[in-house]
Amino acid sequence: MTRVAVLGAKGRMGSTSAEAIEAADGLELVARIDVDDDLATIEEAGAEAALVFTTPDVAFDQARWCLERGIHVVIGTSGFGDDKVGQLREIVADHDGVGAIVVPNFSIGAVLMMRFAAVAAPFFESVEVIEMHHPDKVDAPSGTAVRTAEVIAEARREAGSPGLPDATTTDPDGARGAKVAGIPVHAVRARGFIASQEVLLGDPGEIFSIRHDSSSRESFMPGVVAALRWIPGHPGVTVGLDEVLGLD
Amino acid sequence: MTRVAVLGAKGRMGSTSAEAIEAADGLELVARIDVDDDLATIEEAGAEAALVFTTPDVAFDQARWCLERGIHVVIGTSGFGDDKVGQLREIVADHDGVGAIVVPNFSIGAVLMMRFAAVAAPFFESVEVIEMHHPDKVDAPSGTAVRTAEVIAEARREAGSPGLPDATTTDPDGARGAKVAGIPVHAVRARGFIASQEVLLGDPGEIFSIRHDSSSRESFMPGVVAALRWIPGHPGVTVGLDEVLGLD
Amino acid sequence: MTRVAVLGAKGRMGSTSAEAIEAADGLELVARIDVDDDLATIEEAGAEAALVFTTPDVAFDQARWCLERGIHVVIGTSGFGDDKVGQLREIVADHDGVGAIVVPNFSIGAVLMMRFAAVAAPFFESVEVIEMHHPDKVDAPSGTAVRTAEVIAEARREAGSPGLPDATTTDPDGARGAKVAGIPVHAVRARGFIASQEVLLGDPGEIFSIRHDSSSRESFMPGVVAALRWIPGHPGVTVGLDEVLGLD
Amino acid sequence: MTRVAVLGAKGRMGSTSAEAIEAADGLELVARIDVDDDLATIEEAGAEAALVFTTPDVAFDQARWCLERGIHVVIGTSGFGDDKVGQLREIVADHDGVGAIVVPNFSIGAVLMMRFAAVAAPFFESVEVIEMHHPDKVDAPSGTAVRTAEVIAEARREAGSPGLPDATTTDPDGARGAKVAGIPVHAVRARGFIASQEVLLGDPGEIFSIRHDSSSRESFMPGVVAALRWIPGHPGVTVGLDEVLGLD
Numbered sequence: 001m002t003r004v005a006v007l008g009a010k011g012r013m014g015s016t017s018a019e020a021i022e023a024a025d026g027l028e029l030v031a032r033i034d035v036d037d038d039l040a041t042i043e044e045a046g047a048e049a050a051l052v053f054t055t056p057d058v059a060f061d062q063a064r065w066c067l068e069r070g071i072h073v074v075i076g077t078s079g080f081g082d083d084k085v086g087q088l089r090e091i092v093a094d095h096d097g098v099g100a101i102v103v104p105n106f107s108i109g110a111v112l113m114m115r116f117a118a119v120a121a122p123f124f125e126s127v128e129v130i131e132m133h134h135p136d137k138v139d140a141p142s143g144t145a146v147r148t149a150e151v152i153a154e155a156r157r158e159a160g161s162p163g164l165p166d167a168t169t170t171d172p173d174g175a176r177g178a179k180v181a182g183i184p185v186h187a188v189r190a191r192g193f194i195a196s197q198e199v200l201l202g203d204p205g206e207i208f209s210i211r212h213d214s215s216s217r218e219s220f221m222p223g224v225v226a227a228l229r230w231i232p233g234h235p236g237v238t239v240g241l242d243e244v245l246g247l248d
Numbered sequence: 249m250t251r252v253a254v255l256g257a258k259g260r261m262g263s264t265s266a267e268a269i270e271a272a273d274g275l276e277l278v279a280r281i282d283v284d285d286d287l288a289t290i291e292e293a294g295a296e297a298a299l300v301f302t303t304p305d306v307a308f309d310q311a312r313w314c315l316e317r318g319i320h321v322v323i324g325t326s327g328f329g330d331d332k333v334g335q336l337r338e339i340v341a342d343h344d345g346v347g348a349i350v351v352p353n354f355s356i357g358a359v360l361m362m363r364f365a366a367v368a369a370p371f372f373e374s375v376e377v378i379e380m381h382h383p384d385k386v387d388a389p390s391g392t393a394v395r396t397a398e399v400i401a402e403a404r405r406e407a408g409s410p411g412l413p414d415a416t417t418t419d420p421d422g423a424r425g426a427k428v429a430g431i432p433v434h435a436v437r438a439r440g441f442i443a444s445q446e447v448l449l450g451d452p453g454e455i456f457s458i459r460h461d462s463s464s465r466e467s468f469m470p471g472v473v474a475a476l477r478w479i480p481g482h483p484g485v486t487v488g489l490d491e492v493l494g495l496d
Numbered sequence: 497m498t499r500v501a502v503l504g505a506k507g508r509m510g511s512t513s514a515e516a517i518e519a520a521d522g523l524e525l526v527a528r529i530d531v532d533d534d535l536a537t538i539e540e541a542g543a544e545a546a547l548v549f550t551t552p553d554v555a556f557d558q559a560r561w562c563l564e565r566g567i568h569v570v571i572g573t574s575g576f577g578d579d580k581v582g583q584l585r586e587i588v589a590d591h592d593g594v595g596a597i598v599v600p601n602f603s604i605g606a607v608l609m610m611r612f613a614a615v616a617a618p619f620f621e622s623v624e625v626i627e628m629h630h631p632d633k634v635d636a637p638s639g640t641a642v643r644t645a646e647v648i649a650e651a652r653r654e655a656g657s658p659g660l661p662d663a664t665t666t667d668p669d670g671a672r673g674a675k676v677a678g679i680p681v682h683a684v685r686a687r688g689f690i691a692s693q694e695v696l697l698g699d700p701g702e703i704f705s706i707r708h709d710s711s712s713r714e715s716f717m718p719g720v721v722a723a724l725r726w727i728p729g730h731p732g733v734t735v736g737l738d739e740v741l742g743l744d
Numbered sequence: 745m746t747r748v749a750v751l752g753a754k755g756r757m758g759s760t761s762a763e764a765i766e767a768a769d770g771l772e773l774v775a776r777i778d779v780d781d782d783l784a785t786i787e788e789a790g791a792e793a794a795l796v797f798t799t800p801d802v803a804f805d806q807a808r809w810c811l812e813r814g815i816h817v818v819i820g821t822s823g824f825g826d827d828k829v830g831q832l833r834e835i836v837a838d839h840d841g842v843g844a845i846v847v848p849n850f851s852i853g854a855v856l857m858m859r860f861a862a863v864a865a866p867f868f869e870s871v872e873v874i875e876m877h878h879p880d881k882v883d884a885p886s887g888t889a890v891r892t893a894e895v896i897a898e899a900r901r902e903a904g905s906p907g908l909p910d911a912t913t914t915d916p917d918g919a920r921g922a923k924v925a926g927i928p929v930h931a932v933r934a935r936g937f938i939a940s941q942e943v944l945l946g947d948p949g950e951i952f953s954i955r956h957d958s959s960s961r962e963s964f965m966p967g968v969v970a971a972l973r974w975i976p977g978h979p980g981v982t983v984g985l986d987e988v989l990g991l992d
Contacts, residue, residue, distance in 0.1 A: 107950070108867050108947075109947070109950050109952040112860075112863070112864050112867065112952065113952070116856075116860045116863075116864075116954070119856070119860075119991075120856050120860075123852050123856065123966065123989065124439075125438075125439040126383060126437070126438035126439045126440065127438070128436050128437075128438055130378065130434070130436070131423075132448075135374060135412070135413040135414050135415060136413075136415045137415060137416070138415050138416060138417045138418060139416070139417070139418040139419070140416050140418070140419040140423040140424050141419075141421075141423040145423075164383070165383040165384075165437075165439060166383050166437050167383060167384045167385060167386050167437075168385070168386060168387070168388050168435075168437060169386045169387070170386060170387040170388070171387070171388040171389075171426075171435070172426075173389075173425075173426030173427060173428065173433075174422040174425060174426050175379075175388040175389040175393075175425050175426035175433050175434060175435035176388050176425075176435050176437065177421075177422060177423050177424075177425050177434055177435075178419075178420075178421030178422050178423035179421060180421065184436070184437075185421075185423050186378070186423060186425055186434040186436070187416075187419070187423035187424050187425070188376050188378070188432070188434070188448060189374070189376075189413075189414050189415075189416060189424065189432075190373075190374035190375070190376055190448055190449075190450035190455070191372075191373040191374045191413060191450040191451055191452055192374065192450030192451055192452065192453060192454050192455040192709075192711070192715075193450060193455065194711075200380075200436060200438055201438075202438035202439040202440030202441060203439055203440055203852075203853070203963060203966060204439055204440065204960070204962040204963065204965070205440060205958060205959050205960035205961070205962035205963035206440050206851070206853050206956065206957060206958045206959065206960075206962075206963035207438070207440040207441065207955075207956070207957045208853040208856065208857070208955070208956050208957075209953075209954075209955045209956075209957075210860070210953075210954055210955075211951075211952070211953045211954075211955070212950065212951070212952050212953075213688075213950060213951045213952075213953075214949060214950045215688070215690075215711045215949050215950065216948070216949035216950075217949070218948040218949035218950075219688075219947060219948065219949035219950035221948070222867065222947060245867065247863070355702070356619050356699075357699070357702050357704040360612075360615070360616050360619065360704065361704070364608075364612045364615075364616075364706070367608070367612075367743075368608050368612075371604050371608065371718065371741065440957075440959070440963075442959075451604075451605070451715060451718060452712070452714040452715065452717070453710060453711050453712035453713070453714035453715035454603070454605050454708065454709060454710045454711065454712075454714075454715035455707075455708070455709045456605040456608065456609070456707070456708050456709075457705075457706075457707045457708075457709075458612070458705075458706055458707075459703075459704070459705045459706075459707070460702065460703070460704050460705075461702060461703045461704075461705075461936075462701060462702045463701050463702065463936070463938075463959045464700070464701035464702075465701070466700040466701035466702075467699060467700065467701035467702035467936075469700070470619065470699060493619065495615070620935075621934075621935040622879060622933070622934035622935045622936065623934070624932050624933075624934055626874065626930070626932070627919075628944075631870060631908070631909040631910050631911060632909075632911045633911060633912070634911050634912060634913045634914060635912070635913070635914040635915070636912050636914065636915040636919040636920050637915075637917075637919040641919075660879070661879040661880075661933075661935060662879050662933050663879060663880045663881060663882050663933075664881070664882060664883070664884050664931075664933060665882045665883070666882060666883040666884065667883070667884040667885075667922075667931070668922075669885075669921075669922030669923060669924065669929075670918040670921060670922050671875075671884040671885040671889075671921050671922035671929050671930060671931035672884050672921075672931050672933065673917075673918060673919050673920075673921055673930055673931070674915075674916075674917030674918050674919035675917060676917065680932070680933075681917075681919050682874070682919060682921055682930040682932070683912075683915070683919035683920050683921075684872050684874070684928070684930070684944060685870070685872075685909075685910050685911075685912060685920070685928075686869075686870035686871070686872055686944055686945075686946035686951070687868075687869040687870045687909060687946040687947055687948055688870065688946030688947055688948065688949060688950050688951040689946060689951065696876075696932060696934055697934075698934035698935040698936030698937060699935055699936055700935055700936065701936060702936050703934070703936040703937065
């Protein structure tokens with residue numbers, strides 16, 4: 001049984017996660033920390049792991065505070081780039097046995113989609129990405145679609161795959177979409193979608209597709225729970241769920 | 249039994265149609281006319297209807313030749329716009345009982361998709377069109393996608409539907425695709441597709457989609473046969489398969 | 497502005513509907529009636545229309561009570577078969593100008609899917625229905641799938657369509673699914689679905705599909721609102737949303 | 745450059761493969777052997793590898809003949825079960841450096857689908873398989889669907905996954921389909937499909953799907969070519985394309 005503190009427990013991801021932790025075998029919720037709460041509560045509650053969903057301005061310092069006290073951290077706050085990950089590695093190096101994992105995307109479905117897309121991409125002549133989100137989203141394409149296109153492009157480059165065939169010479173209004181790392185990416189914005197994405201791969205006489213439809217925050221909970229169960233046995237700094245899921 | 253002549257019988261659509269006519273109940277293939285053949289053969293064979301798949305430069309004159317002799321025509325050659333349709337009306341007006349039908353798209357599936365999209369569009373907040381074709385296609389979006397977007401836009405205008413919701417403010421690479429008559433249209437070009445299209449409609453909590461996948465010229469044959477069976481009883485000039493299919 | 501009373505206002509459909517009515521142009525919520533409330537409140541509140549989502553044992557008597565007082569009714573309670581519809585007709589015949597509509601399915605998407613499936617079915621050689629619901633559902637196939645198969649079968653019978661091609665001779669475990677009115681129906685039960693259905697139609701070289709994915713009760717609200725706006729101008733008894741949507 | 749002989753060169757798979765070999769870099773077609781041809785031609789032509797697509801009654805003896813002469817074999821003939829694979833191992837053990845690969849399915853898309861389904865299955869609560877084929881197919885479900893269900897079941901058993909949730913108590917006509925190794929499998933038979941399959945995986949709030957649509961024999965060619973390129977460097981007996989594709 002791992003004793004868990006949730007930081008940012010009143011936020012949407014934090015509160016949904018708190019419920020999921022309470023329902024999960026092997027995890028025990030011992031502290032809900034919000035913006036005005038004293039971090040000392042975490043230690044007093046005997047937390048072994050902290051789940052960090054606080055805002056980017058405080059998340060790093062809170063993670064450091066935990067790691068320095070031997071408390072493992074699972075970081076869901078966005079914006080932990082190479083820079084901050086490097087700093088986490090320095091902190092962890094000084095505290096034997098403690099682990100930190102930075103998770104840009106807790107959706108196991110999204111992680112599997114990216115992995116499968118990367119494995120499959122070199123075997124097909126064509127590949128394109130279509131992402132579908134609600135129309136209140138302000139940016140296109142989605143971060144997941146960009147990352148998916150990047151891992152596809154990287155896999156094809158490593159395999160020595162040729163460029164994608166495309167005879168288009170007339171496209172006055174931009175129907176062919178965006179090119180991200182050379183991979184066409186299309187963004188649909190329609191009421192009724194929450195977050196969906198499809199990767200289409202094609203060869204003569206066949207289409208292979210991988211699709212993920214997410215309709216609620218609930219879909220992130222298996223990833224949150226898996227990371228919390230995994231972190232106590234894995235010191236050091238890890239990025240992404242791939243290793244947690246045994247995909248490496 | 250309707251006696252049919254195929255004009256352009258050595259072309260891809262003409263030759264596939266000739267086979268379909270031979271296999272169809274109620275139709276009898278009596279003449280295969282190609283570029284060097286004398287049109288008189290059509291009359292000598294006793295053809296009651298002519299299927300025109302010749303090139304745009306000769307198709308109109310051939311259709312006129314048939315109509316003036318009381319032979320109904322089904323025109324599959326592309327490029328019969330309002331201008332030529334008007335001329336056909338004048339010819340037909342002088343020849344009692346003869347019928348001409350101009351068919352821009354013989355795919356019953358494509359015709360149904362457009363019709364259903366137009367009927368459904370006013371009932372949903374969002375609508376987008378995704379078309380998928382082989383990567384040797386030079387233009388994007390496809391003519392069918394443009395026509396679909398136009399009929400959707402027209403249906404929404406008539407119903408007084410508001411504009412589509414879209415909060416996108418950041419889309420540096422054009423992932424949101426083309427806007428055709430205000431409707432977002434996305435074009436995928438991937439090996440493995442022949443001609444596919446999906447219309448996505450969305451409301452809070454639901455997605456409605458209409459999709460057509462065509463994988464061979466065979467899929468146009470039911471439309472060709474239906475038009476040939478229908479034309480003898482329908483004098484005057486008709487455009488499109490809608491009336492043939494009983495959709496009007 | 498139509499003044500509306502909701503009967504069964506504490507139930508799931510009733511309470512969601514009450515919110516939707518409050519948000520809708522042209523409708524005003526004037527009474528929320530629940531199991532212990534006096535129906536007289538409906539009249540006192542000056543309701544012109546009543547939305548009935550109470551249980552089957554009381555819904556009919558409540559509808560009668562409203563109709564006898566000149567209050568139009570929209571009935572969402574299930575179980576209003578030919579028998580009860582006939583009784584409604586008798587009541588309405590005695591009360592000039594009052595209207596009742598019985599709506600087995602408020603999902604506009606589901607209604608459109610059934611209508612489009614019926615229109616398209618005679619044009620294709622093959623047709624099958626796949627419905628997908630959450631795994632807590634106790635019956636298979638769904639009522640909507642059964643109704644869809646029935647309207648497809650009826651449309652094909654009227655059109656004189658032949659039987660569906662199927663060379664299956666070996667299917668020891670029943671993978672070909674159920675036959676409803678001669679139409680194959682498949683039921684998927686998987687976590688993550690709420691209520692989805694796809695109608696697949698096929699001809700040589702093409703597949704045509706119509707799909708509806710519903711992920712929340714919200715998706716029924718446009719149908720509820722449309723029925724309430726429509727009923728005041730349409731005396732008599734109506735069954736289903738088709739006429740409300742202008743599909744007849 | 746590997747010199748290749750095709751055995752069964754007049755059959756459908758053999759003749760399509762012969763064309764693909766002629767077009768492929770690194771392979772040279774040196775002999776087309778059919779039922780009445782002398783096997784000695786293979787050796788005379790200097791073939792280094794033989795592609796076997798002959799009928800089950802002669803394929804094994806032909807493979808043995810090749811292996812005994814140091815010619816690698818790629819076997820596409822169906823029906824090479826554990827028994828024959830064992831005999832192949834004995835033959836190969838006596839002939840140093842020669843390799844044989846038995847390939848039940850040359851579709852890279854189908855192989856990837858099975859692999860991905862097995863990897864993903866333990867991460868989701870629900871999983872079902874839907875396969876779609878032309879209506880002239882006599883057996884249901886397809887061999888690929890059965891194999892897919894088996895690898896999914898095996899992956900879940902190894903991971904200790906619980907049984908699939910399913911509250912169905914009423915299913916009079918069998919809409920829930922077949923259970924293969926405990927996994928629901930549905931078979932659609934509709935004109936317009938050649939060979940398609942979708943694996944649906946679900947968790948609360950999300951659906952993950954992997955789909956493969958094959959519309960021609962062409963789609964098997966990349967697998968045929970990959971196996972022929974791979975076999976010269978891989979002595980011993982191999983079953984399936986997984987290792988060829990680097991999936992192991």
